[in-house]
Amino acid sequence: MSDPIQFYFDFSSPYGYFAALKIDDLAASFDRDVVWRPMMLGAAMKVTGAQPLADVAIKGDYCKNDWDRLARFMEVPWTMPDPFPIATLAAARAFYWLDDLDPAWAKRFALAAYDTYFGQGQDITAPEVVADVAEPLGIDRNALLAAVQDQVIKQRLKDETAKAIEAGVFGSPFFLIDGESFWGADRLWMIRRWLKSGGW
Numbered sequence: 001m002s003d004p005i006q007f008y009f010d011f012s013s014p015y016g017y018f019a020a021l022k023i024d025d026l027a028a029s030f031d032r033d034v035v036w037r038p039m040m041l042g043a044a045m046k047v048t049g050a051q052p053l054a055d056v057a058i059k060g061d062y063c064k065n066d067w068d069r070l071a072r073f074m075e076v077p078w079t080m081p082d083p084f085p086i087a088t089l090a091a092a093r094a095f096y097w098l099d100d101l102d103p104a105w106a107k108r109f110a111l112a113a114y115d116t117y118f119g120q121g122q123d124i125t126a127p128e129v130v131a132d133v134a135e136p137l138g139i140d141r142n143a144l145l146a147a148v149q150d151q152v153i154k155q156r157l158k159d160e161t162a163k164a165i166e167a168g169v170f171g172s173p174f175f176l177i178d179g180e181s182f183w184g185a186d187r188l189w190m191i192r193r194w195l196k197s198g199g200w
Contacts, residue, residue: 004033005191006176008164010041011088011110013172014067015185017118020111020173021076022188030195036099036107038092039161044170052085070185079121086117089157090127090148094134096156097147109134 005027009016020036027034045051054060064080071078091113098106112133117124124130127148131141147153164174168181175182175191180199182191194200 002030002032003178004035006037007034008037008039008169008172008174008176010039010172011091011113011117011124012085013041014063014118016172017114018067018070018074018076019185019188020114021074022185023173023175024107026188026192027195029192032195036095036103036110037160037164038088038095038110038157039164039169039172040087040089040092040157041172042087043161044165047165048170050170054084077115077119079119081117081121081123083123086123086125088124090130091124091133092157093148093150093153094127094130094144096160097144097150097153098134098139105137105139108137109139112137 005023007019007023009020024034053063067080068078091110095106095110095113098109113124113130116122116129116133122129124133127145130148131144134144135141167176169176171183173183173185175187177191177194178199180194182194
């Protein structure tokens with residue numbers, strides 16, 4: 001098996017949500033694993049000078065329509081959340097804590113967190129809500145709440161974000177495949193072709 005695909009995302013990213021629903025199946029069709037790496041997109045935006053899409057004049061209205069349209073096209077749940085965007089520190093910290101225990105468990109949690117925020121429109125900022133998301137997956141609520149306040153886990157997320165930016169990651173979703181960068185859920189078709197042909 002070739003090296004795994006690196007999948008970077010922010011839990012407050014709509015396009016990250018759509019990509020998360022597809023990337024593992026796409027990779028599996030080429031016998032590839034995917035390493036999921038949540039990051040804090042706000043830190044990358046400070047470097048690039050970017051703003052949240054929804055806050056940009058004209059572009060924000062387009063994106064809101066595009067997210068709704070993309071959800072209909074993919075036939076997946078979608079509710080424009082309010083508030084949006086949000087800080088997703090608790091969800092990202094919980095992910096890395098779980099990832100150290102079982103990466104598959106962490107992925108299931110990530111999909112559940114994404115569904116809660118974008119599928120159901122429920123704010124996932126609070127650690128208690130993140131614990132609500134995790135509990136039905138068999139994740140110990142109290143252990144998770146302790147983990148997201150653990151200084152080691154807090155630093156882990158900071159370090160992962162810094163390493164992502166150093167690797168050239170500036171948006172969500174973002175993929176690194178054998179040294180090649182792909183930004184955006186709309187690049188999944190290109191990723192498929194790249195994996196099929198070995199690049200061009």
